Amino acid sequence: MASAFFLAVSLIGGILTFNAYVPQRRTGALAVPSFMLGWLVSELPLHHLAWQVIATALFLWAGALEGTTGWMAMIISLLSWAASGHLIPIANKSESFFEASLAAALGEDYRAQISSEWLERMEKVTAPKGLKLNPFKPARSDVEVIRDIEYFPNGGKRNELDIYKPAGGTQGAPVLLQIHGGGWSIGSKQEQALPLMYHLAAQGWICVAINYRLSPQATFPDHLIDCKRAIGWIRQEISSHGGDPDFIAVTGGSAGGHLTAMVALTANDPEYQPGFEDVDTRVQAAVPFYGVYDFSDHFNLQPAPSMMDGIFKNVLKKDPKTESADIRRASPMHRIHAEAPPFLIIHGTNDGLAAIEEARVFAQRLQVVSNESVVFAEIPGAQHAFEIFQSIRTRATVLATQRFLAWALSSAKDEGQEDQ
16 A cells, blocks of 8 residues: 555656646646746755655655555655756756846947946845745845835725835935736736846835736736836836936736736837826836737637636637737737847747747847847746746846846946936
């Protein structure tokens, strides 16, 4: 009996490890559970390895190695352990892939273009190294968080924001707007991009994380309108918190990646600024993570097109057969133009929810059209939502994002001085 249980547990561990390498991207119903399990295993390989080793030790103590079944379980476990351990060097490659992507798009000397002030700050504030026993604690004592500030009157909890800023205050700090993901229907400002926001705030940035109205109660473009309202609030109010309203970068993952790209590509569009058409909603840089860039699937790149049905029904509330023009207008892929701000587009090769093929085409088309630099960082082995908690890839992502943003900030200041 113990041998049979040992085999069952070993198979579970092996399947989870296999799924981290080969996510079920084109299987419809299996895509979401495959993402959830693959995400945790690929970002927490030592935790996954540890439970397997502990379980094996307990089974061996119980005598489960007797007979053919026990030895089969042991072989499966050993193979799973080896594969789990190999996830670590794959994750370690992320840093070099980020650096190669930044250098290719911004120039080999892009670090020399970053101001000495920000280079010093970057060297002084380091991101956590290695794998943590508890990867879900990103808070730092040198960062102050102010919660639940209303950015739109009478909007309730869905129109509130949190501010992350250096403890002790700051003045004239660049601003990062963080837009959470969750399929446009779930999620909160307190759940995502915490390692990035704490790290940047410790360096001297002001980070603003927002809630926005959610579907199915909200219908696109309600979500985008709220993001632009938040930018309007930043323009008017952020100086009182030590921020510079003239430099705003925007970031977000998944649905937040889509909204990040739309914010960057629809600046000052009155269609998405009802009642505040005169507010300047331009941003100076955009960093979308694992976003959805084409609801229309014009290039036939979605791995599981059936997953879009819920978006048509609950978020866009459009019929793709009769309202295709509206669906294209809601897609960053079809809003590309020459005046787009600098972009850093980040996507994992193993993303099971948002198609990396779509991100590649979006980046390529943007690179051709935009007057500004476009960086596309394709991260090996990374699943959807890979940088939400502390991990090897999260550290590489945080450091690469800070370099891109420092470069964008320095470039914007240089352009401002030339215009004077």
